Amino acid sequence: MFSKACEYGIRASTYIALKSLEGTRVSLKEIAEKIDSPVAFTAKVLQQLSKNHIVDSVKGAAGGFQIAKANIDQVKLSQIVYAIDGNKVYEGCGLGLKKCNSNEPCPVHDKFVQIRADLKNMLESTSLYDMTVGLEEGLTALKR
Amino acid sequence: MFSKACEYGIRASTYIALKSLEGTRVSLKEIAEKIDSPVAFTAKVLQQLSKNHIVDSVKGAAGGFQIAKANIDQVKLSQIVYAIDGNKVYEGCGLGLKKCNSNEPCPVHDKFVQIRADLKNMLESTSLYDMTVGLEEGLTALKR
DNA sequence: TTTAAATAGGACAAAATTATCCTATTAATT
DNA sequence: AATTAATAGGATAATTTTGTCCTATTTAAA
Ligand code: FES
Ligand code: FES
Numbered sequence: 001m002f003s004k005a006c007e008y009g010i011r012a013s014t015y016i017a018l019k020s021l022e023g024t025r026v027s028l029k030e031i032a033e034k035i036d037s038p039v040a041f042t043a044k045v046l047q048q049l050s051k052n053h054i055v056d057s058v059k060g061a062a063g064g065f066q067i068a069k070a071n072i073d074q075v076k077l078s079q080i081v082y083a084i085d086g087n088k089v090y091e092g093c094g095l096g097l098k099k100c101n102s103n104e105p106c107p108v109h110d111k112f113v114q115i116r117a118d119l120k121n122m123l124e125s126t127s128l129y130d131m132t133v134g135l136e137e138g139l140t141a142l143k144r
Numbered sequence: 145m146f147s148k149a150c151e152y153g154i155r156a157s158t159y160i161a162l163k164s165l166e167g168t169r170v171s172l173k174e175i176a177e178k179i180d181s182p183v184a185f186t187a188k189v190l191q192q193l194s195k196n197h198i199v200d201s202v203k204g205a206a207g208g209f210q211i212a213k214a215n216i217d218q219v220k221l222s223q224i225v226y227a228i229d230g231n232k233v234y235e236g237c238g239l240g241l242k243k244c245n246s247n248e249p250c251p252v253h254d255k256f257v258q259i260r261a262d263l264k265n266m267l268e269s270t271s272l273y274d275m276t277v278g279l280e281e282g283l284t285a286l287k288r
Numbered sequence: 289t290t291t292a293a294a295t296a297g298g299a300c301a302a303a304a305t306t307a308t309c310c311t312a313t314t315a316a317t318t
Numbered sequence: 319a320a321t322t323a324a325t326a327g328g329a330t331a332a333t334t335t336t337g338t339c340c341t342a343t344t345t346a347a348a
Pocket of ligand 1: 092093094095096097099100101102104105106107108109110112113
């Protein structure tokens with residue numbers, strides 16, 4: 001569904017959001033531990049997210065990653081997916097034709113478009129705040 | 145969503161079904177042309193599908209691929225996807241946790257499970273016969 | 289019986305994705 | 319000012335996926 005990079009990106013952003021709500025900045029090392037991802041690879045993903053202004057990075061000692069509290073419920077999963085995987089999730093054809101196109105649809109087009117729309121809708125309506133709900137209480141998890 | 149191999153597999157099977165309905169067997173070369181896929185790679189995919197008894201292969205001159213007419217509306221897309229991509233589509237976690245598990249769900253679990261169920265349902269309820277409807281009339285296409 | 293046309297399958301190559309390592313830069317603390 | 323802890327980013331490596339090539343095998347037809 002999503003690339004590994006994107007999966008790490010969502011999990012990392014969610015963890016950063018969780019800690020930002022508590023008012024603390026987190027280091028790459030801590031993030032990678034808490035979401036069980038390869039440190040250096042996660043760094044690349046976070047660079048990407050930082051460039052896209054989805055997370056803020058602070059260099060130097062006592063630096064790390066954070067998200068402004070006011071933004072946590074504004075940032076949607078769709079933005080993260082788009083920043084990392086691009087629009088293929090939204091515009092790609094389920095059978096791999098050059099581009100999904102209802103003028104010359106593939107045989108699964110009608111059904112596929114619906115599922116994709118549901119997915120898109122889910123991503124666009126889920127904020128990082130939504131993602132954090134339940135994490136503290138252990139109702140949901142970012143690694144396992 | 146699906147691997148390239150799987151996309152080729154679905155398109156190839158659909159074309160084979162179309163021709164089998166007309167009572168003719170088709171060669172790998174023709175299939176690759178009609179679905180616009182790399183010949184040798186498509187051969188591997190068809191070997192896989194043949195081993196899984198999703199298509200029948202006939203060796204030798206005048207050989208090729210076919211599907212028994214009685215099976216065309218029995219073979220579902222879900223079988224093709226499973227034969228090539230395995231069960232990751234059905235059992236994988238949207239955020240890449242080891243395994244999707246409602247006992248210790250990731251933050252998108254509930255929403256993701258629904259979408260995945262819709263996809264699964266679509267794949268299980270779409271037969272190769274369904275796929276062929278509209279192809280002859282040019283209402284749908286396997287390449288573009 | 290030979291030839292030709294087809295799939296099967298092993299070996300290999302290319303490309304994309306995932307992952308690691310090292311150095312540069314930045315900034316707080318000592 | 320020096321040290322230390324952090325991200326940035328370039329180079330490279332490993333792995334997976336995708337794609338190619340060649341030979342073996344099979345079968346119909348000449
Ligand atoms: S053309 Fe294939 S999904 Fe739209
Ligand atoms: S645990 Fe992530 S989708 Fe089920």
